[in-house]
Amino acid sequence: MTQPDWAPDDIDIDRPSASRIYDVWLGGSHNFEVDREIARQTELAWPDSVRYARANRAFLGRAVRFLAAQGIRQFLDIGSGIPTANNVHEVARRIDPAARVVYVDIDPVAVAHSRAILRDDDRTAVLQADVRRPSDILDQVRQGALLDLDRPVALLLVALMHFIPDSDDPHAAVASLADGIPSGSYLVLTQGAYGASPEADERIRELYRRTPTPLTPRNREEIERFFTGFELVEPGLVNLPDWRPDPTVEVDDRFSGALIYAGVGRKL
Ligand code: SAM
Structure with a gap:
C-alpha cells in the first residue's frame, strides 16, 4: 500500500493505532485498512463502540463549553487525537476567541495532522509527548509560554487513561500534572470501565494489544481516584451520555450501564 501524504514517513502502516481506530468511528479519513479491521472486530465484540466513541466526543464538547462558561481560557488537551469536528480550540473560541490550547499526543499521525491544520494559529501549540512523562509535558508547556500555568x-485527559497500564502508575502521572496547575483549575477525564461480559472485555483487550497502546479498563473507584484533590462538579462521575446532556439534543437512551465514565473536577 502506498503511504498517503498525511502519514509521516516513519509510521508503521501495517500496525493499527488507537488514534486511527477512533478516527474510523468518528467518520474521519486518517486511518488505514488495519485500523478499520480492528474497528470492525471491536464492534463485533462491543456493538456500542461507535455510539460510545461519538458520545465521548460530544461529552468533550459539552465539558469545554461548561469550562469556558466558568471563565477558563486555557486548555491542556493530552491524548488529543487526530483533529476532527469540534476540536477543543474551536469549541472554546465560540465562547471566547482568545482561548488558548496546547494539544499533546504520543501518536505521530495525530501530531502531524494537528500541526498541519494549526500551522498558522498562534493561540494553539502541538506537542508530541507521553502522559507517562508528566514533568516533560509541564516543562514544554512552560517553555512554550502559550499557557500561563x-x-x-x-x-483534559479524555479517553486517554485506559491506554495507560497499572504498571506505569497512571494515578501518579495524573497527580503530577495536577501538581503543576493552580487551584481553580479543572480536570476533565473519561475512561473505559469493564464491559458487558468478561469475554467481550478480553476480546477487545486482545485486539488493542495489536496497537502500541493496549487497553486497561478500570472500575468506578479506580477512575474516581484520578480526581484526588479535585471536587467533582454535578452530576459527579457518570456514564458519559449522562454528564450534563444538551437539552437541545435528543438523548440516546439505548446506552445501558456505565461503560465509559466521565467527570469534571475543580482543583481545591
Ligand atoms: N481526547 C480525544 C477525544 O476524546 O476525542 C482523543 C481520544 S483517542 C481515543 C486517545 C488518544 O490518546 C489517541 O490519540 C492516542 O494516540 C493517545 N495516547 C495514547 N497513549 C498516550 C500516551 N501515553 N501519551 C499521550 N497520548 C496517548
Missing part, C-alpha cells in the same frame, strides 16, 4: 487551566 500560574492561572487556572483545564487539563
Whole structure:
C-alpha cells in the first residue's frame, strides 16, 4: 500500500493505532485498512463502540463549553487525537476567541495532522509527548509560554487513561500534572470501565494489544481516584451520555450501564 501524504514517513502502516481506530468511528479519513479491521472486530465484540466513541466526543464538547462558561481560557488537551469536528480550540473560541490550547499526543499521525491544520494559529501549540512523562509535558508547556500555568487551566485527559497500564502508575502521572496547575483549575477525564461480559472485555483487550497502546479498563473507584484533590462538579462521575446532556439534543437512551465514565473536577 502506498503511504498517503498525511502519514509521516516513519509510521508503521501495517500496525493499527488507537488514534486511527477512533478516527474510523468518528467518520474521519486518517486511518488505514488495519485500523478499520480492528474497528470492525471491536464492534463485533462491543456493538456500542461507535455510539460510545461519538458520545465521548460530544461529552468533550459539552465539558469545554461548561469550562469556558466558568471563565477558563486555557486548555491542556493530552491524548488529543487526530483533529476532527469540534476540536477543543474551536469549541472554546465560540465562547471566547482568545482561548488558548496546547494539544499533546504520543501518536505521530495525530501530531502531524494537528500541526498541519494549526500551522498558522498562534493561540494553539502541538506537542508530541507521553502522559507517562508528566514533568516533560509541564516543562514544554512552560517553555512554550502559550499557557500561563500560574492561572487556572483545564487539563483534559479524555479517553486517554485506559491506554495507560497499572504498571506505569497512571494515578501518579495524573497527580503530577495536577501538581503543576493552580487551584481553580479543572480536570476533565473519561475512561473505559469493564464491559458487558468478561469475554467481550478480553476480546477487545486482545485486539488493542495489536496497537502500541493496549487497553486497561478500570472500575468506578479506580477512575474516581484520578480526581484526588479535585471536587467533582454535578452530576459527579457518570456514564458519559449522562454528564450534563444538551437539552437541545435528543438523548440516546439505548446506552445501558456505565461503560465509559466521565467527570469534571475543580482543583481545591
Ligand atoms: N481526547 C480525544 C477525544 O476524546 O476525542 C482523543 C481520544 S483517542 C481515543 C486517545 C488518544 O490518546 C489517541 O490519540 C492516542 O494516540 C493517545 N495516547 C495514547 N497513549 C498516550 C500516551 N501515553 N501519551 C499521550 N497520548 C496517548
